Amino acid sequence: MAGCLSDEDLHRYHSGDVPPRVLEAARQHLDSCAQCCSRSAALIAEQDRLLLHARELRRQPPLSTAVAPPPKPEGQRVGASEQIGPYKLLEVLGEGGLGTVWLAQQEQPVRRRVALKVIKAGMDTKEVVRRFEAERQALAVMDHPYVAKVLDGGATVQGRPYFVMEFVAGEPITRYCDRNKLGVPERLALFIGVCEAVQHAHQKGIIHRDIKPSNVLVSVKDGNAAPKVIDFGVAKAMNQRLTEQTIYTQQGLLIGTPEYMSPEQAEMSATDVDTRADIYSLGVLLYELLTGSLPYDSQILRRAGYAEVQRIIREVEPPRPSTKLSSIQQADVQEVTQGVQPPKSTVEIAELRSTDTRTLLRQLRGDLDWIVMKCLEKDRTRRYETANGLALEIRRFLNNEPVLAGPPSVSYRARKFIRRNRTACVAAFAILMLSVASVIATQSFRKARAKDEEAKALRIEGFIRQGVDHRAKREWDGAEKMFRSALSEDANCYRAIVNLVAIQRFRYEDKLPAAVVDECVSLLDRALQVDPGRAEAWNARGVILRMSGKYDDAIESHRRGIEVNENFYANWASLASVYALRDQLVEAEKHLASACALEGASTDSMPWHNLAAVQLQLGKTDEALASISRAKSIKPSDLATILLQVRALLARQTRDDARQALRAAITADGLDTGPSKNPRVARLLAFAELANGEWGEARAAAQRALEAGDDPVWPRVAMAIAEGQMGNTEESMLHVEAVRKALPIQFGDSTKVVRIEQGLLWFDARAEAEALLERADSARGDSSIHRDGNSKGGRPMP
Amino acid sequence: MDTTRASLLLRIKDPADATAWRDFDAIYRPMLKRFATMRGLEHAAAEDVVQHCMVAVYEHIRGFEYDPKKGRFKGWLRTLVNNRVRNLHRNRHEDEARTQDFRRDQERELAPDEAFERVWMEEHLRHAMQLLRKEAGDAAYAAYTAYAIDGKPVEEVCKQFDLTANQLYKLKWRLTQRLSEMLKELLGDED
Numbered sequence: 002m003a004g005c006l007s008d009e010d011l012h013r014y015h016s017g018d019v020p021p022r023v024l025e026a027a028r029q030h031l032d033s034c035a036q037c038c039s040r041s042a043a044l045i046a047e048q049d050r051l052l053l054h055a056r057e058l059r060r061q062p063p064l065s066t067a068v069a070p071p072p073k074p075e076g077q078r079v080g081a082s083e084q085i086g087p088y089k090l091l092e093v094l095g096e097g098g099l100g101t102v103w104l105a106q107q108e109q110p111v112r113r114r115v116a117l118k119v120i121k122a123g124m125d126t127k128e129v130v131r132r133f134e135a136e137r138q139a140l141a142v143m144d145h146p147y148v149a150k151v152l153d154g155g156a157t158v159q160g161r162p163y164f165v166m167e168f169v170a171g172e173p174i175t176r177y178c179d180r181n182k183l184g185v186p187e188r189l190a191l192f193i194g195v196c197e198a199v200q201h202a203h204q205k206g207i208i209h210r211d212i213k214p215s216n217v218l219v220s221v222k223d224g225n226a227a228p229k230v231i232d233f234g235v236a237k238a239m240n241q242r243l244t245e246q247t248i249y250t251q252q253g254l255l256i257g258t259p260e261y262m263s264p265e266q267a268e269m270s271a272t273d274v275d276t277r278a279d280i281y282s283l284g285v286l287l288y289e290l291l292t293g294s295l296p297y298d299s300q301i302l303r304r305a306g307y308a309e310v311q312r313i314i315r316e317v318e319p320p321r322p323s324t325k326l327s328s329i330q331q332a333d334v335q336e337v338t339q340g341v342q343p344p345k346s347t348v349e350i351a352e353l354r355s356t357d358t359r360t361l362l363r364q365l366r367g368d369l370d371w372i373v374m375k376c377l378e379k380d381r382t383r384r385y386e387t388a389n390g391l392a393l394e395i396r397r398f399l400n401n402e403p404v405l406a407g408p409p410s411v412s413y414r415a416r417k418f419i420r421r422n423r424t425a426c427v428a429a430f431a432i433l434m435l436s437v438a439s440v441i442a443t444q445s446f447r448k449a450r451a452k453d454e455e456a457k458a459l460r461i462e463g464f465i466r467q468g469v470d471h472r473a474k475r476e477w478d479g480a481e482k483m484f485r486s487a488l489s490e491d492a493n494c495y496r497a498i499v500n501l502v503a504i505q506r507f508r509y510e511d512k513l514p515a516a517v518v519d520e521c522v523s524l525l526d527r528a529l530q531v532d533p534g535r536a537e538a539w540n541a542r543g544v545i546l547r548m549s550g551k552y553d554d555a556i557e558s559h560r561r562g563i564e565v566n567e568n569f570y571a572n573w574a575s576l577a578s579v580y581a582l583r584d585q586l587v588e589a590e591k592h593l594a595s596a597c598a599l600e601g602a603s604t605d606s607m608p609w610h611n612l613a614a615v616q617l618q619l620g621k622t623d624e625a626l627a628s629i630s631r632a633k634s635i636k637p638s639d640l641a642t643i644l645l646q647v648r649a650l651l652a653r654q655t656r657d658d659a660r661q662a663l664r665a666a667i668t669a670d671g672l673d674t675g676p677s678k679n680p681r682v683a684r685l686l687a688f689a690e691l692a693n694g695e696w697g698e699a700r701a702a703a704q705r706a707l708e709a710g711d712d713p714v715w716p717r718v719a720m721a722i723a724e725g726q727m728g729n730t731e732e733s734m735l736h737v738e739a740v741r742k743a744l745p746i747q748f749g750d751s752t753k754v755v756r757i758e759q760g761l762l763w764f765d766a767r768a769e770a771e772a773l774l775e776r777a778d779s780a781r782g783d784s785s786i787h788r789d790g791n792s793k794g795g796r797p798m799p
Numbered sequence: 800m801d802t803t804r805a806s807l808l809l810r811i812k813d814p815a816d817a818t819a820w821r822d823f824d825a826i827y828r829p830m831l832k833r834f835a836t837m838r839g840l841e842h843a844a845a846e847d848v849v850q851h852c853m854v855a856v857y858e859h860i861r862g863f864e865y866d867p868k869k870g871r872f873k874g875w876l877r878t879l880v881n882n883r884v885r886n887l888h889r890n891r892h893e894d895e896a897r898t899q900d901f902r903r904d905q906e907r908e909l910a911p912d913e914a915f916e917r918v919w920m921e922e923h924l925r926h927a928m929q930l931l932r933k934e935a936g937d938a939a940y941a942a943y944t945a946y947a948i949d950g951k952p953v954e955e956v957c958k959q960f961d962l963t964a965n966q967l968y969k970l971k972w973r974l975t976q977r978l979s980e981m982l983k984e985l986l987g988d989e990d
Contacts, residue, residue, distance in 0.1 A: 016972040
């Protein structure tokens with residue numbers, strides 16, 4: 002091989018498509034010829050670039066689940082020329098009471114995107130910049146993954162102060178948690194991260210002073226959610242305190258956030274605000290994460306005058322989280338004021354935490370109540386001393402270990418009483434002292450134990466976090482190992498149990514090995530022994546049993562779940578699925594109707610979808626379409642539901658419905674872009690095309706269904722009809738033959754095949770297949786008429 | 800079937816060619832949907848924008864002289880969808896309270912034009928991959944993506960698809976090359 006290699010040669014060389022002798026010669030040439038070598042490298046680089054794009058593409062979430070944030074005011078965009086210092090303003094990210102936050106581009110010394118906050122007019126700019134400069138050194142040494150770096154600060158040409166921060170593509174923690182319906186343990190895990198960030202800042206001598214949801218953002222990277230605390234140093238520089246100017250505009254509208262402000266910050270005269278003010282604000286944030294509401298009613302605060310706001314924050318004891326939650330339950334009609342979120346019902350609040358009211362109340366009562374209340378103490382010496390202390394306490398709670406916080410002790414109440422009644426008799430005082438002593442003894446014992454268990458708590462937390470990470474990446478083995486490690490520390494750790502069961506369900510889908518089933522059931526049994534009131538654990542147990550074919554046991558488990566909480570819809574719906582598998586469709590419909598009547602079904606399309614599927618089998622087409630529209634109002638682009646809709650429309654057998662069915666089928670086809678195509682999409686597209694007299698399209702779609710691995714009965718019968726209509730009698734007969742062979746394979750002795758995929762029911766009925774076979778026969782008979790006449794369209798429904 | 804855009808644009812002018820519109824729909828509907836979503840529209844609003852744009856394409860296409868040298872189609876489509884999204888935002892902005900809020904999705908860090916470029920490229924690639932799958936067959940395609948894209952270990956993929964390592968390497972090179980050709984064909988002279 003003397004000459005240089007052509008492009009063709011290079012491709013053949015790389016694909017190994019050459020005899021060994023030529024290969025060797027090519028290799029030698031490439032070693033010696035710099036030109037060919039670089040051309041070869043360029044080819045490889047081009048391929049790599051393409052593969053990189055392809056990889057990127059695969060990582061993207063499917064469109065239908067993407068949730069968009071509220072639109073940004075487009076009118077606020079600025080021209081490319083607008084610039085503050087070295088920062089080019091790109092667009093408004095948001096606007097608050099104190100200023101506007103911009104997305105900006107920094108060019109020098111590094112090119113990066115930053116968030117730039119410009120403070121509204123009305124502040125003493127020089128003073129703000131001076132205070133910022135004073136704290137700059139301290140801000141610069143902060144380095145923590147959960148702390149957004151403060152990069153710069155200064156004054157604009159117009160004389161307004163501005164701050165530059167690391168740009169965080171996230172949303173407020175409360176919104177993130179609600180949108181993803183995080184349960185209490187997951188919320189607490191995120192909150193621990195927030196505590197760590199605040200702890201880091203405190204260690205560097207920085208107090209945040211304005212911790213609130215909009216300053217605690219959550220962003221998701223590689224499937225893991227991480228909190229990020231922004232705006233460190235901003236409040237200090239602005240000397241933000243509860244003053245009439247900072248919380249009211251001229252119109253008397255409240256714009257600040259006194260809800261998160263500690264009593265000592267509320268004191269206008271207060272000068273010594275320390276790290277414990279942040280602990281208070283963390284407590285309010287935790288309160289909100291748990292109960293969905295604030296310790297003091299925002300509406301009351303917003304109606305109150307300035308002095309009244311101060312008094313409330315300083316003096317009024319807020320209700321415990323669990324008390325607050327039950328009080329919402331009682332207030333049925335609440336006034337909705339402008340600018341305030343409409344109040345949610347307790348049921349909704351529980352829903353957003355993936356649980357039911359009763360369970361949520363049980364979770365909050367006791368330890369969590371006391372942890373939150375310890376943060377909210379008016380007297381800062383009674384709060385947690387550090388953010389770390391608060392984080393450790395929450396870890397203890399998560400691991401079912403004793404926490405330090407408790408109801409106000411007898412000694413404390415006694416001291417308060419004595420302070421108020423100095424003339425109280427000595428005898429009473431002596432008795433009180435006795436109980437004080439005993440309480441102190443108990444408390445120091447609790448403290449010692451807590452310290453012992455602290456290390457263990459940390460280990461368990463670590464295991465669970467890593468396990469959840471693995472789970473998000475679908476690394477089942479790694480996840481399993483971590484959850485098992487957590488269980489070896491604490492055999493009753495509920496989070497480890499539910500996570501372990503969940504990964505097994507994902508991992509094996511419908512084919513759970515017997516040993517795994519047994520283990521999952523015994524794990525859930527253990528969890529249920531500790532607390533039989535967990536309706537969702539009964540449900541998980543029932544589903545596992547159903548997957549392994551133990552229908553009686555599954556029914557029993559769901560019934561127990563309904564006994565402990567009849568308002569939790571999932572047990573009703575899962576029970577119905579078992580009945581459906583047993584072909585007891587009337588029972589299934591009844592239970593699904595019960596599930597749909599419960600609150601939980603207003604945000605889950607599953608029971609509606611299943612109800613529709615059962616109704617369709619029972620011949621109740623109109624009812625089925627009504628249920629489908631409910632399911633679609635909850636989850637508009639669910640492929641399975643759209644397919645069900647196509648089936649229901651086709652069952653109505655009118656020309657308009659057939660057209661609508663085709664449109665829906667094409668929509669489904671457009672939605673189905675996943676790596677493994679759902680063969681039923683092509684199948685139903687074929688039937689929809691048939692209903693519209695599009696024989697060629699129908700045949701092509703059926704072919705696709707067959708290739709995608711659909712049960713051959715359906716695409717074959719569709720092809721038999723299509724070929725018959727097109728006058729291809731022989732082909733049609735061949736397909737009919739194939740259907741007759743496939744029928745016993747698909748149905749055996751039964752009349753129906755019932756599948757449950759991701760909880761959704763799908764029925765295939767033998768009677769339907771047989772009716773279609775008849776249609777194929779008559780299509781062959783009719784074909785001559787159609788060939789002579791109008792072969793397209795024409796018939797409403799064969 | 801000819802899949803270059805030049806020919807696709809010619810074909811959708813022909814009202815009798817029903818598959819052309821389907822092909823067009825398959826590429827550009829998801830693309831517009833993704834772009835609208837990236838620009839911050841929620842599901843229903845994004846659907847509206849997409850529908851509006853598809854109708855506009857349908858109505859204008861007959862008068863649309865496609866000139867492969869000028870790259871007009873891409874620019875035209877980008878202007879169309881951008882204007883629509885902007886109008887929607889502007890109308891809403893008037894009656895919506897502004898909240899202090901940071902943007903969520905990392906994709907939204909991109910400026911609209913950068914975002915359009917990215918979606919343009921990626922959605923064509925997605926379509927090219929579908930064509931590749933059809934051409935190569937499901938089994939070969941599955942082995943290819945498992946190894947070349949998902950980065951599964953050679954031994955695992957070989958075992959699963961009953962291939963020798965050498966065959967797998969060949970497959971990777973051959974299909975990547977084919978994918979690259981298909982993408983170039985799809986993008987035409989515009990990129």
